[in-house]
Amino acid sequence: MALLRVLTPPLFLSFFFVAALTTPRGASALTRRDFPEGFVFGAGSSAYQVEGAASEDRRKPSIWDTWSHQGYSFDGSTADVSADQYHHYKEDVKLMHNMGLDAYRFSIAWPRLIPDGRGQINPKGLEYYNSLIDELILNGIQPHVTIYHFDLPQVLQDEYGGLLSPKFIEDYTSYAEVCFKSFGDRVKHWVTVNEPNIEPIGGYDTGFQPPRRCSYPFGVDCAGGNSSTEPYIAAHHLLLAHASAVSLYREKYKETQGGQIGITLLGWWHEPATNTPQDAAAARRMTEFHIGWFMHPLVYGDYPPVMRSRVGARLPVLTAPVSKKVRRSFDFIGFNHYIIMRIRSIDTNSSQQPRDYYVDAAVQNPADNISKVQVETAPWSLSKLLEHLKLNYGNPPVWIHENGYGSAAPGALSKTEYDYDDANRTEFLQDYLEVLQLSTRNGSNARGYFVWSFLDVFEFLFGYQLRFGLCGVDMSDPGRTRYVRNSARWYSGFLHGGELRPVAQSEKPYSEK
Template sequence: MAAGELAGMRVPVPSVVFFLLLLAAAARGGSALTRRDFPEGFVFGAGTSAFQVEGAAAEDGRKPSIWDTFTHQGYSTDGSTADVSADQYHHYKEDVKLMYDMSLDAYRFSISWPRLVPDGRGEINPKGLEYYNNLIDELIMHGIQPHVTIYHFDLPQVLQDEYGGILGPRFIEDYTDYAEVCFKNFGDRVKHWVTLNEPNIEPIGGCDCGYQPPQRCSYPFGTNCTGGNSSTEPYIAAHHLLLAHASAVSLYRQKYQASQGGQIGLTLMGWWYEPKTDTPEDAAAAMRMNEFQIGWFMHPLVHGNYPPLMRSRVGARLPSIAASDLEKIRGSFDFIGINHYFVVRVQSSDANDQRLRDYFVDADPFEEGFDEVHFEYHPWALGKVLHHLKLKYGNPTVMIHENGDPDWPEAPGKIDYDDGFRSEFLQSYLEALYLSIRNGSDARGYFVWSLLDGFEFLFGYGARFGLCGVDFAAAARTRYARSSARWYSGFLRGGELRPEKPYVSL
């Protein structure tokens, strides 16, 4: 689906959602929702990631990541790079001031592995260490909690070249050593750690479809790759990510958690799959997709092994979890982060190919091309994800780490202050989140994606998610607060959550 088509396709929210919202309002005496309705200690914030906003790609000892190589070869959606992007490396004080002015409780950001440990292992880069210490100190000085993702896709290129990156078992050891650098140097101030961002997505983009680095795939699942095996490598890569996560959590709990008093978890992409039609076959297909996407990691984290459905359908191509790793994996989280954007409609397929036994089982978009996918924004889908986690995985503590709505400026240099659609989007999703909490879900935080415009992994600079815009045409990368930033600030200061008009979902 083209970006313009995605942006223009809007359909109404189901009437049942409005009915539920009316019931919720009635339960509060007719008043609109405010932040005071959320549990005590609930955290509101916004997020970014290092590669997407930092810039300074070749400054102060930083070396290339696989995403630098990918974008410099011209493979990003719009041919752009993140060499400068929003240039947060040089503007972090300004950005922290924006957060403070918005009254954010927390900022979710990632540490760039190739900036902190440029060769992937070994020597720490003193300039990288200084930068992250300064950023963390600036946040704390302004009363803003740092929520840190240790690895957000930007693997050092040197490790990809040496042993294939996440496809190599050596990744587990190198990642654990890198994570310890983070714990040791920042853990006295960082109390919220995310080991990995979206390990249930990275293996698909990089090792199945091949539309993201390291561009490994095999026909017919991907056609623009020089090597790879789409029927085996995604499972191998995900297995190594799972083991790396468990290894880092084990290290943190053994050496650092008691003295530092932090919490640690990982963040999954939480798309929700719905049947395209009301047939039993499509309902079963949607169930399988949710099991493959969410259960791929949640089942081993809760039960110690991959879901039975995956084991039966993938067979020997799915790596086995060794008995020695089982107990290390099971329970290796204090919370689960969820990045939620879309409902994906799926339809059962009778096509007799490997896809029926693979991750993308019965999913039309990956059989026939992305023009067939059905992405939809619906606030109730966030509630379904949380309900699924509650019923199937013991109601874990959840942080909503990403939720946002992009716009698609026709002119790259356009300055757009008014993004009322985004305020309406946030209003509706916060209502849905509130209802889930009322229904027993243990959600404890919500982070808007994103604080700033930046380089989007799927869209380059063609899509803008920022509460605060960035003038990419200006050398100084001038920031400006959009209307959604002002709305969010008002809400965080105790104002009512009252839509000017009902949100119309995309």
Template sequence: MYEMGLDVYRFSIAWPRLIPDGRGEINPKGLEYYNNLIDELIRHGIQPHVTIYHFDLPQSLQDEYNGLLSPRFIDDYTAYAEACFKSFGDRVKHWVTVNEPNIETIGGLDSGVLPPQRCSHPFGNCTRGDSTTEPYIAAHHLLLAHASAVSLYRAKYQATQRGQIGITLLGWWHEPATDSSEDAAAATRMNDFHIGWFMHPLVYGDYPAVMRSRVGARLPDFTAEQSKKLPGSFDFAGFNHYLVVRARAHDSAFNTKQRDYYADAYAIANPFDDIQEGHLEYAPWALGRLLDHLKLKYGNPPVMIHENGYADASELPRKVEYEDDDRSEFLQDYLEVLYLSIRLASDRVRAAVYTGCRNGSNARGYFVWSFLDVFEFLFGYRSRFGLCGVDMNGEGRTKYVRNSGRWYSGFLKGGELRPASSSGKAYVAA
């Protein structure tokens, strides 16, 4: 990382590694691991950006009270977050409370394709669960846990540790599948469900009106005190942005007696199916639309792009493994859109790229997913995102820098955003 010129590194603290039973004593080996990592990063001038909870609830809490479905999760999570602040906050200046709560809840408690694999017929094939209510209950508790940890941090630690704290959401952007007004309305609804589900309470103190009207009594209520505590409970909002998703209206599904999250929103087939099969539509302009949406609807909050990257298949017909010019072009295209979103460019320049931000986006940072090839949550080892490749079949897990890593390193050290040979194409990968 140091040799490549990276100045920040985003990673997660694993709750089961630090506090294996979910509450109680800290594991000294886990504490030593993270202290060593943080110290080594700082020794090389690299800022640690730390996520506290990233899909890895201790199994003991799942067994004891069904994890995110119980309000008991809020207190246990807050105690764990405080252990992180106490142990590492003297060096960590950027905290994320929760990673992608708007997808953990759907994947784990609606379709059931992610842990804890809860769902109900006809929305998934699980042995237990209720797809019509549980995603909303879990999301509610995650929001309250986030607000609780932020309140604690601000009250006891922020003044002395001088850090910032926020939350990171998955940032798919939804566009209409066709030119019809019905699909346009479906895309607008889906952005309110996907992004507004968390951003609306964090800015305005309640869920979006469209969610209230379509979900009804299945959507939990906030108390008056909670509605006061939620707004402004973030110093920045992180977004993991990869895809544009095409929304198609399907009102007949909404009119059924049993509805899950997607039927409540716009009732297309669950996009997890396409994503797991690797059918991904990349569109750099969608990042600009997302940033514009955040500016116009949520007061232009400070934003971190916490993930943005391009997946290759694990087996590719290339001469050498480090040839990945598609990834370099992908990063150039998205960085260009990010740059044009931030700067106060003329309307004429912006119009050539996308319908952009009139007053400039408040984006503060950008992270590539990922530094290394890793075990991907949805894809395992079938998809590789790394600037640096890893030979997963070799005993030593040999690592090597890909061409995209060399380009990104040169860019960070003052090189051109776009080499003359770059085509600036859009991306559709399978």
């Protein structure tokens, strides 16, 4: 799940619980054969959220371990054990195979593979990822691998400030090369960085996320920081790290390994909160700040003009050589899409006003006044996102790397009958798949779709208070028992050639054995 702590938890708890209840349903005879040939269907997770084994086999802390152990997660929990995929990966791959997944999207834990951030490779980490990849391939499942999914080694944060230092680019590139060398003979789909257009906000503007940097009045209880400059610096270094890894892959590995490499962005869609011209303009600006922040340099070689004019000298410069390296540094773009944000314009005429990312965009920060924030989910927002990419960025190949529905945990963490019968999740996913198929018919270059998430995991915003898994995990059981929800049965039926339609609880096209 995306880094959504820029919004306050009560809003999102209610949002995810009721969103799909209001989704209209209609009869559909859509099957996977109606999607383009070769279209890939999968499900995903990320290392910190699903693996557990946080201190086993020489793994060292990431900035998320530090943050959660300081008690900052919504429910005070950590991912020390989570779904414990580190010990259950063979069982999980069997579930994936039985479900009929084409692909599994997961990430490599930098502090597990290279515990000190640079230098010596951890043999146990290498063994685990080799075993997971081999198990997937043995079961006919494509491994889609994210190299960096938020879990920066804490040692690099302590040494030079993590994303704020250009040293990050060199260390990240070296780490990426270890991944290419070690796994690239079998991994053909690489994501360099996950959601670089939100990590700098949560970590360096509002300060709700690690490494908890912000400045007054944009955050509270922060460990230093400057909300006016640091989000742009962190994002700039993530962009350059991405381009560096892509350049390395293309120069040394792509020809022999035959893979593809790209980046995955958070894809909130923005609509005006009211019918006023001011809010309409604000929604367009926010789209440029959110999506254009990375898409514009990746396609055109520079940050969006509206960001250049509004952020000014605080926005780092892409020199001509760097611009050339960044431009077209992707074979595909991934998007994690969940919600619509209804945007309100604010007045930023005062030269004395403190500035951060949201003030620069001249929009209301969603966390500022919860009563005025409007957040919703609607399948048509995905079609608008894809149309925007088609019209403004040359219709690049797109993978929907995350889309899913979170249901509130019904009290205890153990499974319940309610937790099996997740009709809301099924309807949510079905509606989005119908819109996605229509978008491909209308010319979108979408190549695949991944449900978030394959299992219940530690959610970056909600801890264990929301469940997104097709397969549930009994977090109260030391053995972390897995169980199959009806949404998994429905997805399995679709993947095995059935029609897109709600599945009754008694229908079980899915074998758990």
